[in-house]
Amino acid sequence: MKIVFMGTPDFAVTSLRAILDAGYQVAGVVTVPDRPTGRGLKMTCSPVKQFALDNSLPLLQPEKLRDPLFQSQLRDWQADLFFVVAFRMLPQSVWAMPPMGTFNLHASLLPRYRGAAPINWAIINGDTQTGVTTFMLNERIDEGSLLLQQSTPIAPDDTAGTLHDRLAQMGSRLVVQTIQGLVAGTLKPRPQPTGDDQPPAPKIFKPDCAVDWRMDGRRIADLVRGLSPYPAATMQLADTAGTVHSFKLFEVTFQPAPDTAPGVLSTDGKTYAKIGVNGGFISLLRLQISGKKAMSIAEFLRGCNITGWKIVY
Numbered sequence: 503m504k505i506v507f508m509g510t511p512d513f514a515v516t517s518l519r520a521i522l523d524a525g526y527q528v529a530g531v532v533t534v535p536d537r538p539t540g541r542g543l544k545m546t547c548s549p550v551k552q553f554a555l556d557n558s559l560p561l562l563q564p565e566k567l568r569d570p571l572f573q574s575q576l577r578d579w580q581a582d583l584f585f586v587v588a589f590r591m592l593p594q595s596v597w598a599m600p601p602m603g604t605f606n607l608h609a610s611l612l613p614r615y616r617g618a619a620p621i622n623w624a625i626i627n628g629d630t631q632t633g634v635t636t637f638m639l640n641e642r643i644d645e646g647s648l649l650l651q652q653s654t655p656i657a658p659d660d661t662a663g664t665l666h667d668r669l670a671q672m673g674s675r676l677v678v679q680t681i682q683g684l685v686a687g688t689l690k691p692r693p694q695p696t697g698d699d700q701p702p703a704p705k706i707f708k709p710d711c712a713v714d715w716r717m718d719g720r721r722i723a724d725l726v727r728g729l730s731p732y733p734a735a736t737m738q739l740a741d742t743a744g745t746v747h748s749f750k751l752f753e754v755t756f757q758p759a760p761d762t763a764p765g766v767l768s769t770d771g772k773t774y775a776k777i778g779v780n781g782g783f784i785s786l787l788r789l790q791i792s793g794k795k796a797m798s799i800a801e802f803l804r805g806c807n808i809t810g811w812k813i814v815y
Contacts, residue, residue: 504528504529505526506528506579507530508532508586509531511549511550513670514549514550517607520677521585523606527704531551531554532618533547535563562575573757576599583605584596604638605638605684606636606646607634609621609632611693616645619704621662623728624656625665625724625727626724626729632654634672635648635673636651645694652682661726661727661730686739698790711735713751722756726752726753730753735751752790754785754786768783771803771809773799773800775803786799
């Protein structure tokens with residue numbers, strides 16, 4: 503049994519490690535090319551590449567998945583099965599190549615949250631349950647036949663970071679179970695439910711991160727949780743001189759209260775800062791002003807007097 507693994511981030515590394523630990527032969531690894539990152543534009547490799555190098559696994563980093571040379575090299579590995587997690591959309595000439603096909607791990611209970619950011623959107627939308635799914639790839643994004651699923655509750659204090667780590671571990675175990683079932687012939691793909699009423703999980707862009715302080719307070723708290731620690735919810739405050747400062751928000755709480763004025767900032771200058779919203783107020787607990795490190799609100803207030811500052815929409 504020879505498997506080709508395709509993936510990029512830390513989430514994918516967890517499953518690759520599980521496959522190796524289960525004793526399966528990884529014929530090769532496919533990941534993205536190295537990219538320049540940071541202010542110095544230093545060339546940086548993906549976590550999956552680093553893991554492959556550390557474990558002496560054959561590696562390919564194609565710029566284009568339709569490149570005939572890449573596909574020839576991929577075919578030379580003579581794999582029985584391809585497995586993909588957190589990678590790119592594959593052309594049919596790739597996913598249909600192995601005799602047993604190609605399966606994917608997705609961090610949601612499909613058909614909910616098809617798309618690039620299922621972990622973030624499940625929390626942003628206030629869901630109380632999510633999970634992981636393995637499914638066979640086809641020509642449509644995240645719409646292939648289902649293999650296995652496992653669910654987990656979303657706790658009120660879960661963030662995208664904590665849920666990411668839990669789903670990565672759950673997913674790695676589900677991947678091994680999926681391979682075992684496919685090899686044994688006991689696992690049969692079943693069609694996904696149809697319908698357009700399922701929430702999507704599109705890629706998150708900068709405008710999606712901006713907090714609208716006119717929203718319901720619980721929705722704002724869920725937005726912050728769903729974007730923490732990355733890419734992080736954002737807000738802007740204007741100081742008493744009119745200079746606008748940008749912030750990232752990592753932790754807040756919502757307290758219901760009557761007769762609050764949405765968008766009004768209040769602080770004691772020492773231990774708390776809160777912003778009025780519909781239905782109560784949001785207390786800022788952990789944040790980062792542009793150019794500084796992340797810190798608690800008490801740490802921030804010790805170095806910055808925000809009395810009189812105002813929300814910028």
